[in-house]
Amino acid sequence: MRPFDGRRVLLVVSGGIAAYKSAILARRLIEAGAAVEVILTESAERFVGRVTFEGITGGRVHTSLWNRPLAHLDLGREADVVVIAPATADLISKLATGAASDLATSTVLAAPGPVIVCPAMNTRMWEHPATRANAVRLLDFGYAIAGPADGPLAEGESGPGRLLEPEEIVPLIGRTLERATGLRGRAVVATAGPTRAALDPVRFVSNRSSGRMGFALAEAAWRRGGDVTLISGPSQVPRPAGPRLVEVETAGEMLAALESALTNADILLMAAAVGDFEPAVEAASKITKTGHGLEVTLRAGPDLLMETRDFRAENGIFTLGFALETDDLLSRGREKLERKGMQLVAVNSALEPDAGFESETNRITLIDRTGAAEELPLAKKTELADQLLDRIEASIEASIEAAAGS
Numbered sequence: 001m002r003p004f005d006g007r008r009v010l011l012v013v014s015g016g017i018a019a020y021k022s023a024i025l026a027r028r029l030i031e032a033g034a035a036v037e038v039i040l041t042e043s044a045e046r047f048v049g050r051v052t053f054e055g056i057t058g059g060r061v062h063t064s065l066w067n068r069p070l071a072h073l074d075l076g077r078e079a080d081v082v083v084i085a086p087a088t089a090d091l092i093s094k095l096a097t098g099a100a101s102d103l104a105t106s107t108v109l110a111a112p113g114p115v116i117v118c119p120a121m122n123t124r125m126w127e128h129p130a131t132r133a134n135a136v137r138l139l140d141f142g143y144a145i146a147g148p149a150d151g152p153l154a155e156g157e158s159g160p161g162r163l164l165e166p167e168e169i170v171p172l173i174g175r176t177l178e179r180a181t182g183l184r185g186r187a188v189v190a191t192a193g194p195t196r197a198a199l200d201p202v203r204f205v206s207n208r209s210s211g212r213m214g215f216a217l218a219e220a221a222w223r224r225g226g227d228v229t230l231i232s233g234p235s236q237v238p239r240p241a242g243p244r245l246v247e248v249e250t251a252g253e254m255l256a257a258l259e260s261a262l263t264n265a266d267i268l269l270m271a272a273a274v275g276d277f278e279p280a281v282e283a284a285s286k287i288t289k290t291g292h293g294l295e296v297t298l299r300a301g302p303d304l305l306m307e308t309r310d311f312r313a314e315n316g317i318f319t320l321g322f323a324l325e326t327d328d329l330l331s332r333g334r335e336k337l338e339r340k341g342m343q344l345v346a347v348n349s350a351l352e353p354d355a356g357f358e359s360e361t362n363r364i365t366l367i368d369r370t371g372a373a374e375e376l377p378l379a380k381k382t383e384l385a386d387q388l389l390d391r392i393e394a395s396i397e398a399s400i401e402a403a404a405g406s
């Protein structure tokens with residue numbers, strides 16, 4: 001999976017309760033395609049045995065300076081990124097002074113590549129001026145510090161000190177591993193999920209969108225270095241950790257959030273399944289049953305792409321839209337691209353199995369402004385997101401070159 005395939009992650013684990021989460025982190029990284037080497041400090045081994053990490057990584061676990069000559073130089077040099085999780089107050093203090101007293105500290109000292117430090121400790125230890133000063137020093141060295149998160153701690157207290165979850169750390173590593181991409185520094189707005197229109201305080205009209213496609217696009221754009229705002233309707237699917245999240249419920253709220261986010265945007269990824277119809281009247285109290293049916297009048301809701309069309313055109317905002325169709329996929333896709341002012345439209349059939357709403361996979365045909373259609377094979381939404389962003393980056397690149405040449 002991009003960008004982990006064939007990349008080497010050196011995971012340094014120091015001794016804290018959160019060390020068990022690092023075993024899960026190692027597993028997630030391997031699943032994503034990375035090769036993971038692990039260094040356990042002496043105290044880490046008291047929390048999680050090396051056998052656990054050996055089982056997960058296929059045996060690439062190191063604990064001592066003395067088992068292999070120059071291991072501390074090789075491990076750092078071979079790694080594309082060094083991740084320290086959990087990083088205890090003690091290890092952070094050693095790194096801040098340039099200590100090289102064991103395999104972990106000497107390897108980090110000698111590592112030429114990027115270093116991500118994920119602290120985990122008691123809140124008072126994290127907030128102590130000594131740890132603060134040490135953390136600032138690590139930032140001066142160019143290390144990234146991820147977390148700690150605020151929440152319940154193992155000792156029964158609560159506050160900043162928790163190790164970030166593996167699901168949050170993996171995308172951060174991905175963002176670091178991502179090489180030069182055309183999205184770095186670009187402002188990206190992604191929309192995802194359904195909208196709801198209330199019938200009364202307990203009932204609403206909505207659709208089956210899970211939000212997965214929009215979440216995957218937002219996450220991939222963020223990982224590629226974009227400054228991403230994700231506007232999401234209600235969904236049970238976990239949100240990506242990196243992008244700035246704006247949660248909305250109705251189409252009207254999504255429109256307001258979109259208009260505000262678009263003011264300084266470069267790219268719009270419009271994956272939300274905005275409801276087209278809303279009850280003409282929203283009852284203030286719960287509609288009680290009468291033993292008879294209920295007739296409801298639905299009126300048209302706002303079309304977000306139409307509402308923002310002129311603004312996007314005037315400001316050169318590259319727009320990817322979606323089209324969910326049951327018939328005449330290509331001609332309807334081309335018509336929507338034109339009418340709604342998109343640069344690229346991803347058409348999917350509402351009738352195909354393994355595609356569209358509620359599915360983890362999708363089958364997409366891409367149509368650009370020349371009318372050319374490209375069929376992408378059935379793939380996971382996370383993989384499709386990268387394929388779509390590849391096309392968008394290439395297209396933006398080509399228009400920059402065309403502008404420079406003219």
Ligand code: CTP
Nearest residue numbers: 270271272274275302303304305321322323324
């Ligand atoms: N869209 C929108 N506002 C709406 C409905 C859809 O901005 N009220 C956007 C979607 O996010 C998508 C594109 O328009 O990017 C096309 O959505 P689709 O549901 O296929 O088209 P509709 O305009 O709803 O047309 P129809 O349902 O008649 O096919």
